[in-house]
Amino acid sequence: MQSTGTILSSLKTEDYEAVSQVDLFSDLTLDEVQRLLKGAIVRSHPKGALLFSQGDPADRFYVVLEGTVKLFKTTEAGDQGVVEVFGGGHSFGEAATFLSKRFPVGAEVIADAKLVHVPASSFIAELSRSPDLSFKLLASLSRHYRRLVRQIGQLKMKSPGQRLGCYILSLTGETEGPANVELPDDKGLVAGRIGITPESLSRALTRLREVGVQCQGRQVSIEDMAALRSFCNVEEDEPESLEKPNPPCS
Template sequence: MTAKPAARDFLARLPLFDELAPAELEQIGRHTADLHVAKGDIIFRRGDPCSGFHIVIYGQVKLAFVSAEGNEKVVEIIGPGHSFGEALMFMEKPYIVTAQALADTLLLHVPKTVIFEGLERDPKFARKMLAGLSRRLHGLICDVEAYSLSSGTQRVIGYLLKEAERAEDGGRVHLEVSKVVLSSRLNLTPEHFSRILHDLSARKMISVDGRDITILDIERLRNYEGR
């Protein structure tokens, strides 16, 4: 069985797999499955068995905890080119979060059996997997630090500045997710998030039009301490 060209080519562009030989990519791609998920659909729930990991080709995926009372805490928002589920795959533990598509999404599912076989064959592959997991852990630690030591305003400003760096037009940020989801990701209530945007807008540092935010004075925004 030959790997699907789209899956093989996409895997080759990912940092995790970019040093693998064509034959190794062929082997992984041969066992990789496409998963089309409609907006709002659940990919897996907390407690489901983890049989591999997922890579986002297009769309967005929300990873979240849901309390017994139904309250949700968004842990991470995964976009194109990024993966999720590797750590639990290696631990052979059930999922500890629920994954839901925030938009119509195409995923690649890579089964753990083919990854474990690759690790046994190639130490370089093992090092790249470890590097990827380390980057994810570092990002989560930075998030915990921001939640613990930064004010709500600083968290929102940090998010806007980071998104502005990625945007083609550095002065304009489009919120790809709802303000409710984003406020949960930043460990804020939706009301607090809206008040911060209103304050920054009143101070003429940003303007807000629905999900479009224009940065009017990036230097003042960088240096604003807020509350």
């Protein structure tokens, strides 16, 4: 059963500011973001809440302020595969919304979330009245797709062990010596985030043990950050995580 969530409020100034940092809105002024989100509301959703099912009308899209949401696809046999995982600062569902289609995937909250619900009707109506806003959104999407292509190219050059190592590196602020981190998702979702299968993830964990990385459940201990960086072929000042990038649309 789908969850409508608990309405917290209409958007506050800090919510608009958070949305303005999302790739889709990054070229817009705060005033322009407020105009586009005129009909939006903020809702809270508990873990396990179903936001929409595969095939539902795409009459809205979402921005994650807090928490985590997974997109999944269900096969005819009833098996479920994770398509993508979104955390704070990401939007999803806009492609289907812009095309006035149905959602090609389902969406479920996997960590208590606060989401902005953006209705398609008011959003598209404002775009139709403001061609300049449409061009700005198009520019934002184009730039994000270029970055996405570049990141995917980098990702494909890494082995599964290196991908997992890069993901672990992105979770810690340490640059040298030992470190401990906690995986934010279960291992199946981590595999989806970095673009490998759960089976490959198991082999990647075995490979990382050879460079001093131990994993117990979600707890990860790193003996030597420098050794892990060297294994992953990542420079100490490299800013970009090679976690599988979130697409701008779904």
